[in-house]
Amino acid sequence: MKKIDVKECALLLKEFDNYLILTHRNPDGDTLGSAFALKRTLDKMGKKSFVKCVDPMHHKYSYLWNGVDNNDFTFDKIIAVDVADKKLLGESFEKEYGDNIWLCIDHHLSNREYAENLLLEDKAAAAVVIYEVICELGVEITPEIASCVYTGLATDTGCFMFSNTTPTVHRIAADVMEKGADYVNINRLMFETKSLSYLRLEQMAVSSIESYFDGKCAIMTITRKMFEESGSSSTECDGIAALPRKIEGVKIGITIRERHNGSYKVSLRTVEPYDAAKICGKLGGGGHHAAAGCEFECSLDEVKATLLEVIKAEF
């Protein structure tokens, strides 16, 4: 359990020949892009490796592993990429691999240091850390590796829109674009494609929006009926909670989502200086400054009344 730097990480990777690379559960573009960038780099070094995740990898990411041999075999060491905590491997993987992780490559402040640890916590994406490791290894960045790195950068920064985007992120994007990253298709796939059922859910959700406190607070409600009628699955609507805050003038955007058991999950998104974590803290929840959540077990009307009572004090 030692903190290591990029140089030490590169030396470690040279030591063994057969690796298992693990991503976090509910795999996103950064954990998958980083894992396959590393796998493709190890391939170029003449080593063997394969990538595994406890959950299925969405087919939209298939270009990341296109043309590589990802079959499993007897490995020497386990590497976890973009996994801040062993728990994030998912229950069965934590049980199976959790105690034997040799190396962790990550960028989360919340990292729990459960292995030899290359942690660059000021970086926007794990892909930035992987890029630095590849450069240190001196392996040529092929167009395929470039596309993997680009995917991590672009997805973790909302296509360079979120506040975690740094000059370094833009410079690495420029470099991997020059090295052949298929950014036009990746951007279309990641940011421009929505399912019709998701669009229908969004439409129903928008029609539910209510405005309070002179438009400074907006509440959007997503019922189980909307999921059923639109045919949308909950997995494809992770981003929908960002919607109410996008409305002009809204400082506190609230999304109330009805759960299967009749309880309600509430997501808050705020604009400076409003503190989502503080507000949700008063309601038994928590989170970050700009994004937090809490839960309720009561009627929808009671959920709204309770929220509005707490938020009233903010304005």
Next chain:
Amino acid sequence: MKKIDVKECALLLKEFDNYLILTHRNPDGDTLGSAFALKRTLDKMGKKSFVKCVDPMHHKYSYLWNGVDNNDFTFDKIIAVDVADKKLLGESFEKEYGDNIWLCIDHHLSNREYAENLLLEDKAAAAVVIYEVICELGVEITPEIASCVYTGLATDTGCFMFSNTTPTVHRIAADVMEKGADYVNINRLMFETKSLSYLRLEQMAVSSIESYFDGKCAIMTITRKMFEESGSSSTECDGIAALPRKIEGVKIGITIRERHNGSYKVSLRTVEPYDAAKICGKLGGGGHHAAAGCEFECSLDEVKATLLEVIKAEF
């Protein structure tokens, strides 16, 4: 009417002391960002200038001119920024200034060369050209100039998502971010903020979407009634025509918009290899490979039937 390079442009700008800077009509983030970056640079050089546009500048861009003196006065020379054709100044400005434009700084392939012409037609934004001129002039890029340049870059590339984004664009973004561009607030303002009336219009438009040819073609209809009921203005929904093509599996996305006079404006957006310009050409319209349009004067049902007949041949 001479083509000039960045060095010659910088020398020209040093020659006079009082400038009028013109933007194109319906001003967007690139023409305004470029114009105010140039104005602020001229300010730093001890020269006087002011920016004018035939149409009002939207208040969301007000940080571009915040703190500068933009009053008019007697100028020596006129500079047009991001204006490919004198006609794009707008009718009254073309009449008033069109014959006296001294210098044009632009990035459009379609540029008509109506003045001393600094044209870098491979650049994603006029702001790229302006940035190169500022560097050549050796003027320090202040945080305010940096924000103006960033605005042009980000808005003309859809926040680095469109296919016109280049490594150069990312590198300049990195540089102006380091020089103090307020990119967090600019991104929020430009890409995250929607009016509630626009969201309502979008919701109605989505509910109108019809799928054809196994989901490869989607038709969305926006009626005048939807504008009236949502309260949205046509000026804020320029991007809505991109929506049908965003649906998973759609190759040809069509938006039909009802006009005041009862005619219909049709916008086509296509994915490779489908050619929007070719399809619209058959219907008396035209445009680009991925985005084109045409017009109809008949009933909505006839519009759809005619479109589907032509598109049938594509699949």
